Amino acid sequence: MSQMDLPPYATTGQRIWHYAFYVICGLIFFFLIAPILVIIPLSFNAENFFTFTPKMLALDPEGYSLKHYQEFFTSNAWQHALWNSVKIAPAATLLAVGLGTLAAVGLSQEHVPFRRAIMAIMISPMIVPLIISAAGMYFFYSRIGLQGTYLGVVLAHAALGIPFVIITVTATLVGFDKSLTRASASLGANPVTTFFKVQMPLILPGVVSGGLFAFITSFDEVVVVLFVGSANQQTLPWQMFTGLREQISPTILAVATILVVISIGLLTAVEILRRRSEKMRGMSPG
Amino acid sequence: MTETATAPAGTDTGPVLAADGLPLKRSLRRALRAQKLRALMLIAPLLIFILVTFIAPIADMLFRSVENQIVAETLPRTARAIQDYDPDSGTMPSEAVLAAFTYDLTAASERKLHTRLGTRLNYEYTGVSSLFRKAGRRVDDFGETYRDQFAAVDPAWEEPATWIALMADPDWVAEYRAWTAAGEAAKAARREFTQAQPLFRLRDEVADVLPETASAYAEFARIAQVEDGDDPAAEDPWAPVYLALYRDLLHVGPGAIAQLGPEAEAMLDAAHDAVEGFETVNLADLYLEADKDWGDPGVWGTIKTFSSAYTPGYFLNAVDLQLTPDGVAAQPEDRQIYIMLFERTLFMSLMIMGSCVLLGYPIAYLLSNLPLRTSNLLMILVLLPFWTSLLVRTSAWKVLLQQQGVINDILVWLGIVSNSGRLILINNQTGTIIAMTHILLPFMILPLYSVMKTIPPSYVRAAKSLGATNWTAFWRVYFPQSVPGIGAGCILVFILAIGYYITPELVGGTSGTFISNRIAYHISSSLNWGLAAALGSILLAVVLILYWAYDKLVGIDNVSLG
DSSP states (O other): OOTTSOOTTOOHHHHHHHHHHHHHHHHHHHHHHHHHHHHHHHTTBSSSOSSOOHHHHTTOGGGBOSHHHHHHHHOHHHHHHHHHHHHHHHHHHHHHHHHHHHHHHHHTSSOOTTHHHHHHHHHHHHHSOHHHHHHHHHHHHHHTTOTTSHHHHHHHHHHHHHHHHHHHHHHHHHTOOHHHHHHHHHTTOOHHHHIIIIIHHHHHHHHHHHHHHHHHHHHHOOHHHHHHOOGGGOOHHHHHHHHHHSOOOTHHHHHHHHHHHHHHHHHHHHHHHHHHHHHHHHHSOO | OHHHHTOOOOOSSSSOBOTTSSBHHHHHHHHHHHHHHHHHHHHHHHHHHHIIIIIHHHHHHHHHTTBOHHHHHHSHHHHHHGGGOOGGGOSOOOHHHHHHHHHHHHHHHHTTOHHHHHHHHHHHSTTHHHHHHHHHHHGGGTTHHHHHHHHHHOGGGGOHHHHHHHHBOHHHHHHHHHHHHHHHHHHHTTOOOOOOOOOOOBOTTHHHHSHHHHHHHHHHHHHHHHTTOOOGGGSOOOHHHHHHHHHHHHHOOHHHHHTTOHHHHHHHHHHHHHHTTOOOOOHHHHHHHHOGGGGOHHHHHHHHHTOSSBOSHHHHHHTTEEEETTEEEEOOGGGOOHHHHHHHHHHHHHHHHHHHHHHHHHHHHHHHHSOHHHHHHHHHHHHHHHHSOHHHHHHHHHHHHSTTSHHHHHHHHHTSSOGGGOOOOSSSHHHHHHHHHHHHHHHHHHHHHHHHTTSOHHHHHHHHHTTOOHHHIIIIIIHHHHHHHHHHHHHHHHHHHHTOOHHHHHHOTTTTOOHHHHHHHHHHTSOOHHHHHHHHHHHHHHHHHHHHHHHHHTOGGGOOOO
């Protein structure tokens, strides 16, 4: 019997409270999800309004159109921003995943001097408020000529994504059975072969989900790119930010809808990976 | 590994040996060292990467919050001379200080640096910026009287060549000629010419005999070379150089002049005899003529106070204080905004944290007590907002909360508010709190859920079987066990909230903005980077303290994602 089931002897008061609790939770779930869902139909608005027109409420097909999507796919500014995002995020992700996985493997060894201090430094980009990271990077990158360059933005985003890679990969490595690498070594494999043939396949789900986190961090990031980038590096979130701040146009809702679809895809991917990783860890003994 | 595993049992005496004959202890230590080294080699690339791309910027920001080299760099002579000035005397500094300031300001205005300095000092003392701008336009005429009078003694004083002969190192003159010739040759041959020009050098004795003149002329010559690409030998020196010459000649003895060689001696001796009878002009009057506010000792006091290379001034400004010549004082009422902004940031973060607890607790309770299949399904409703772009959620709220937006439409339709009385839900604190509660709610639910998941249901059942009502069982048994989750969630939400920038910027209007918005404003609009850095450092300190508390409570390794 689940905790939440009502016992048959419950009093009326208990019954009322029981159902009231469900209603409250329902409302909170509604609060969580409704704002995200409501923009989806609004993005198909045939008018340039941000609310449901009478035609939309009457489900009249004339009330709906794809014109905001068309605007997104034909506008130079939006396409430029989209391409920038598509260029910057994967580069930052690759950098974060490559360096992060290596370091996580290093950190999972038995004897690491200053482990806590090193861990603290590597996690710090996640802790420090973005505005402070952005300010510091703006000051420092201007000094060394990286401000306003693609390389600067990629490096900054990689730094922000690294904590996620470290955390997920370290978590996967906790359940990693060390005797497997020993077995591999005793069978004559060198450390590099062992890493790629034995360790990597087992920690791959963690690496990929860390990579997804790093990707979404860069893809969604706006504060740092606002300062470290220049007009040339304008990304999708930046374009949305300017759009929201200056002159809000319904195209933003179309972009938002596309991004929601992307997040649903990423969320599904991460969930599948998490389950797979749990299954794999369950399989390995010890 | 092999050395340790196959260490032979010790023979009769001596230490235990490993297979290769080395003592086991040493061999183990070596293996350990190799292991440590390997781990560090794997970590090193990332560590270096983070240090360069992230830690160095943070350090740079901390440095900028106290750095104040601009005054000493732009006004080097003044910064030295003004140390003896006492602003409480109520007068302007002495002529010597004013002369030093004149040379510095002339050089700065030639380099177009004086407005930057004026802006910097204006943060500390309102009005300085316009003083610098006005004086910067006129300062290169200060000393004109002396130029005319020197020219009357000997017209050669107006010849650039005279000055080069008097001031320049003959070697430099030769080098400069060679450089010019090489440049012309390259131009004629249409080759690219990239050789750096030799920078002006003073001849040996002149700095001792005519210190102010030498220093002012050297600066003039270098600026002519570097900023304008001109030959100093073809340029008329600035009028303040004549002022310097006048001031030097008043003090120099005839014996000293002899050190400069016979040609210079003749000219300088004539000038030296004449300066006694020169018509003089008061520098103080010239500055007062440019703007009467130069007579305000506060201006000079500010220059003196901020002439050191490091200053606590930005931090004082960040907490509504200011550094004055008389010590630390409160800012004028109309400039006191930072304490208020910090308080507002804290207050609103607490409000957001409170609403997150209120909304997150029931959800986490429900999720952790439902059967796994159902709760996994409902978890998606929590994780989807968590994974959705921040900008998407902020734009959703911007759209929903507008006066003509969906929420107001529904309220009017339901008859709760009249059409004319639509609620103002955006561009104020309400908007920021609603939107940020929604955005940060998953960060409250997830830690709460992971703690509640570990609370065994048997405790509550035991309490009930002993006669506790539902409420007592919850409040006395369940709730205390969920407190660590509340603590973790609260600190996490609070840390995230006080540093938020995007959402307050977009839905906060003027009354709902945070300290981070002010930091961004100082970086990109007012360009007061030092103050931005000081505000950032304070915010960083608060976050680190909170994070330290989080680490004590939850542990740094227990940060979990989704």
